[in-house]
Amino acid sequence: MAKKIITGGTIATATDTFKADILIEDEKIVQIATKIEDKDAQVIDATGKYVFPGGIDPHTHLDMPFNNTVTDDDWESGTIAAAFGGTTTILDFVLTAGETRLSDAVIKWNEKSKGKAAIDYGYHLMISDLNEETEKELPLLLEKEGITSIKVFMAYAKEFQASDRTLYKAFKIGKETGSVVMVHCENGSVIDELVEEAKLAGNTAPIYHALTRPPEIEGEATKRAIELAHVAGAKLYVVHVTCKEAVDEIIKAREKGYDVYGETCPPYLTLDQTALEKPDFEGAKYVWSPPLRPKSHQEPLWNALKAKQLQTIGSDQCSFNFNGKKQLGINDFSKIPNGGPFIEDRFSVLYSEGVAKGRISLNDFVDMISTNAAKIFGLYPQKGTIAIGTDADIVIFDPNAKRTISAENHHMNVDYNAFEGLEVLGEPVSVLLRGEFVIKDKQFVGSLDYGKYLKRKVAKEQ
Amino acid sequence: MAKKIITGGTIATATDTFKADILIEDEKIVQIATKIEDKDAQVIDATGKYVFPGGIDPHTHLDMPFNNTVTDDDWESGTIAAAFGGTTTILDFVLTAGETRLSDAVIKWNEKSKGKAAIDYGYHLMISDLNEETEKELPLLLEKEGITSIKVFMAYAKEFQASDRTLYKAFKIGKETGSVVMVHCENGSVIDELVEEAKLAGNTAPIYHALTRPPEIEGEATKRAIELAHVAGAKLYVVHVTCKEAVDEIIKAREKGYDVYGETCPPYLTLDQTALEKPDFEGAKYVWSPPLRPKSHQEPLWNALKAKQLQTIGSDQCSFNFNGKKQLGINDFSKIPNGGPFIEDRFSVLYSEGVAKGRISLNDFVDMISTNAAKIFGLYPQKGTIAIGTDADIVIFDPNAKRTISAENHHMNVDYNAFEGLEVLGEPVSVLLRGEFVIKDKQFVGSLDYGKYLKRKVAKEQ
Amino acid sequence: MAKKIITGGTIATATDTFKADILIEDEKIVQIATKIEDKDAQVIDATGKYVFPGGIDPHTHLDMPFNNTVTDDDWESGTIAAAFGGTTTILDFVLTAGETRLSDAVIKWNEKSKGKAAIDYGYHLMISDLNEETEKELPLLLEKEGITSIKVFMAYAKEFQASDRTLYKAFKIGKETGSVVMVHCENGSVIDELVEEAKLAGNTAPIYHALTRPPEIEGEATKRAIELAHVAGAKLYVVHVTCKEAVDEIIKAREKGYDVYGETCPPYLTLDQTALEKPDFEGAKYVWSPPLRPKSHQEPLWNALKAKQLQTIGSDQCSFNFNGKKQLGINDFSKIPNGGPFIEDRFSVLYSEGVAKGRISLNDFVDMISTNAAKIFGLYPQKGTIAIGTDADIVIFDPNAKRTISAENHHMNVDYNAFEGLEVLGEPVSVLLRGEFVIKDKQFVGSLDYGKYLKRKVAKEQ
Amino acid sequence: MAKKIITGGTIATATDTFKADILIEDEKIVQIATKIEDKDAQVIDATGKYVFPGGIDPHTHLDMPFNNTVTDDDWESGTIAAAFGGTTTILDFVLTAGETRLSDAVIKWNEKSKGKAAIDYGYHLMISDLNEETEKELPLLLEKEGITSIKVFMAYAKEFQASDRTLYKAFKIGKETGSVVMVHCENGSVIDELVEEAKLAGNTAPIYHALTRPPEIEGEATKRAIELAHVAGAKLYVVHVTCKEAVDEIIKAREKGYDVYGETCPPYLTLDQTALEKPDFEGAKYVWSPPLRPKSHQEPLWNALKAKQLQTIGSDQCSFNFNGKKQLGINDFSKIPNGGPFIEDRFSVLYSEGVAKGRISLNDFVDMISTNAAKIFGLYPQKGTIAIGTDADIVIFDPNAKRTISAENHHMNVDYNAFEGLEVLGEPVSVLLRGEFVIKDKQFVGSLDYGKYLKRKVAKEQ
């Protein structure tokens, strides 16, 4: 691989913003300097552009069976769309529900991702139940596969929901192995009852998806996860925080010194519950869990990001076509597959709505979109920043580009875009992964066998 | 000035930790790379050491008249001691009380610092009263002198205390000029009454200094400053936060999206109120304001640092000899000059008690000791980090050195050390300011006319 | 005086609701029983009616000079209107601002009330400044006059506002004498600045009265009063609580065991800030301080009443005619006399909006409208309940009466009613004071020399 | 039954304190007056005594199988001891776990109480699981038996713990029937794991009972119960609140207007966790759930009582002899039967530690010990106060009696007293139930077939 120089750009890390050139050699950043010249190197002009570390999406579901169907984006379309959006690493959830041995699930996931990954990736291990055997297997499997994160659901009573006992055991194993435990915090048992009530009352439209999952129930589960993690001594990562109730609990926990991290997602920051009331069943496009909230919840989320009380932005990519898939719930909102297509727009929506609108700083943006995830999930210092010795995962970003998000030109394999019509400022122009172009001048030039599985190790400090 | 290479060290910024060499040219960092070779450059070996950005102390009082006396450290001893301690920039408070024109105070401060500054420095402007004239002068003076921070006292009723009206006006001018307003938050009027009560009751020992300034009164004033700043639309920086009551208010304000920053100081993190009860009047050594608190307040402060709810560490250097000065209050605690000597140990105490004891991360340490202050006070990107184009203010720090803090070997011009006997891990070995050694192998090699006054400009984002 | 029997009614106290007869003799209740027969007694039929203890209004301003004018209701019209409204005792504020000796103010107030009081009354003493002399006089005067409550203003910078020093001293005297200290909690200094800003910007309409007194500023002052009272060891009574910010502080203080009471007023529970925007300068009718708030603040007030975190309902009667008085501010909202006419409707509005709408219980209503005030202000057990030995102050109330509040038929001496058009359920039919009818079948039958000044003593417990 | 006059005493209700005589006729209070004379009536002299409404204990477990044994107090010894202690009504929990039909449990309980009740009583219905049948049966049974309260456990994973689904369903039925739902709030699943961990680590002493049930886990469950009740629209009554964590959640809920009540118990107010460390296995005497807490939790509980954020005092009577019963756990704390003997001392301990020590007012004492329970559980106005028409359940209480609590002279059928050695001020001298003496001059004179089952109806308001 030839050396490369990125010249003329403004480098932005989670701390710093400065003009400098970057020299890349053997997949790594080896020099940063005022001006770099090297005849053997390919020169990439980044004048007028930001040079960001590649985005890290800590929350994706590619090629995942769910709600009696399967997501429409598999690893191929998913990782290509991610790359277009400025993301060079994803962490995908390996489903273990139904497997006798947890390792079987990893094998399945390797089959899904094999030869279909345009970008680097790692796995989180989803645990639904811990019995005597899986309790023993789990720490060994984490070690063997280089996985440093366990995922537990407090929702989806019929599919994935763990009991409090399993949740607590997962925290204990998190403590012992140093793994972070990620939790989907909603009280699934109560939601099931509310859904039944709604259906009995003849309330079948998509909006009832939101109304049967009230924010109080997310706040409750968040508090529960926090205290159980604290008693076990584990690090907790609350996925997809959507509401003031949950933010409040996270802030209080951190005030007490608990090791709690929080993730939110672009739709919760920009869309609201009224989207589920769109006519012609279009509300179904906005059905995912936890649901969109009333608009008043957006400001607490932005405030928590600004105050560094939420650390990361996940896409929670989990795409289902409107036609054929979302429409399965036309007569019953509970049959609408849960999830949405966000992997491509995560980066740009946060930049445009956050940085360009003055809500968060440029450096905090980098922290949220890349660095914090790298640190929390054991990818740092290989990933997540621009510094000597790190992987040359780089996004060259035009902060002045104006464009409108639309399914017509997105790269996800899904027939709608939840941000359809949103005008954004800023666009990834070129994206490099370990020194190689994946996206070059807005064209995909990567290869599906270049993305590597990332064995991780436990982060020593946050 | 010759080029310099710092080689073999581990660079730590507020975000990153990595091994690399640094090339310095014309006072600036111009290259960071895996390995730098340059025959013209002086090579400094930092193998086994951390390479930190120079410390920024946002809170010093050098050569300051106070309590009918004057601090024992002037700009010479103060800046030299700072340099020994790893600090390359200080921001000192210019007292304007008693001046007809605010600019006269700046002139006086220039006389104090002239030819006596071993390190770079800037000023905060202390405002006690805003009348029709000073209200007009203030914005002009800030602009002219490159000062981006105003300081207001809610305490010291007889000396400096501003009325709520002046405080609010200062916030308005802060808003208009983009300056941050720093506030000493204690209710001075109530403290005066409590002091009178104590003295009437015959309670004259040093411990009554603490007992007449209860934490509730700091919490009250903190809340007041927060809401007044919010109504005015200003950025607030709460100096020397000492207690749970104040931390709680800051966290709540940040949760609501207010622009509030908080600073704490090493003694509040490590010492407690019982120090004021030391026999033989030695408690007087620990008299400063706000006072040391019961030990239970330390954990909330550490938690708030870890959770990024407090941003900076100030020394609040304000030293008075025990003999002759502190002893003025032997019969009346209210006559003990308020203040202590911390400029030298700020950096090492935070590293040792914070990083080495696992309470905060290495990168967060850098943020607190340097980067955040640079950003908040408009010194960034010239100061506060290690990146291409920044001033080559660098601390080479041996994390394995063990030593005991003592007045016997400290460099401050004061006859005691508040951390006397504290064993710390880690020590600054060499310190460079704009590429020149100030401390070299633990020896002062700097010059008193090298330190420069820093004209600042308003930070665009935090 | 002849004995009286009230028969057939449903007695409601702060705890109990039961059917029974009451026997009154020599101004007192002497018997309560299933059925009372006494040939010598006058029988009053209360069948189908509630029998309540007479209302106690702890917050009135009658015949008070203010804002360069004087309230339109004096003691005659004020106490008659109070009686119509079910109130048999008022506590009025004695203004001491401008008096050399505090006792002179009491003399003035005696002149105002003399021969004009249809109902019983007591005084609170308003303190604006405590100097060496008034500090000595105050405890003696309280004792001599049987006054157990001191009032301090944190607002009205130009008229009444006390410094924090005076506020704290008042709390100390409160502590020493056992008096409760009542505080108007708004930061007057900041408000003055905000008013100046608004006027400079040409914003002179009534709505700017509300916009220049934001709820944050009430919350700030409430917190300040709470902490100062706590440090002094005094009992605090926060008058006219209007907003979530203040309620939050009161609840937190009570959670910590502080002796803090809160009062709210009917307009804050039922009207909102949009009233100040009424056309044709009618918004001026709704100008008082603290101002009406956005509607979202009503629910926290009702919740706090229900949860017993606010204890009393004051009228804050302070009436100014729209014509001639309110209109003084036609070109400048800050010239609109502050205050409104509420003494007559306090009781009925709370019953109708509170009890009849299911927001508070019947017994809690009695507590808020009468009993709690009696206990807090040292009137209990003479006043505030229906029990053996208490004054026979009784309201016979028809809970089924429907009527519409209107200036056309109210009894206050003012040309508008802030609740104009409000339909209420329930009406006082007859009112007895110490066994004598003041209102009989909705007619005033009382006498202006029957109302007695009440010497109070410090309540031992609440 | 002859008429009775109680003369010369000071009557105290939840609101009032006054001297008066009481006339009792046909089990009821028919007259209260300054002086009552009736030749046909028996006169009881209460000079120098308080006359209280009979205590209502809302939380007892008599003759209950638990932890493989059965409580040592059955209905006979339990109700007699209650009467000695000033309690005239108890509400006992009917265990339904293991019954096919819930009504079978009621039948069993009727057998236990039949002919053994010296005082009046009602039942709460404990629900562990709601299946299709019991879901239908429950509302009908509540109606039929006059039961207005459902109890659910979130703890005791192996015995009684309900799933969140059952808990939520219970709240729904609570909402539909107007019943209050009582919840034991601890996370039983986590506790089970912590107990296993402790035992595996060889930690078998009684103190580990407390250490395996941390307050965070009570706080978590309390929050969960609160939010589930809120979503269902039900009234929640949190039994035996022990810690700051739980109190905080209750206060926040009430601040939001939720219908939440809280009960605490004398041992949590007066004893602390160190009791479990008593030598010679005596710590086992203090094993109940939730456990005693560190002393710092007492003040928040007292504060919450004073601030009316907790409403009632339950005994949680559940007595097991030390010899033979508690000793079952000599080698394993988890085998110690959970519970303690408190039915007799509930009233006196609250009076002595609360009223006599100035922590709560006399009237609030009556509210907590009697009136509030009557109102919440649908016994009011028949029970819970002294007013015309109520049952003549009366305690004549000598506030000046001094005595020492001891197993040597208590009347419970258990070989130790948890308050052994506690000196208390105040003692019930005589106790009447529906006009008949149960205790007369400290002697039991009642009859085991006089106590009546109380059919209750839903309280219309709290």
Ligand SMILES: [Zn+2]
């Ligand atoms: Zn999820």
Ligand SMILES: [Zn+2]
């Ligand atoms: Zn997900």
Ligand SMILES: [Zn+2]
């Ligand atoms: Zn200060």
Ligand SMILES: [Zn+2]
């Ligand atoms: Zn200072």
Ligand SMILES: [Zn+2]
């Ligand atoms: Zn007022």
Ligand SMILES: [Zn+2]
């Ligand atoms: Zn007023």
Ligand SMILES: [Zn+2]
């Ligand atoms: Zn229980």
Ligand SMILES: [Zn+2]
């Ligand atoms: Zn129990």
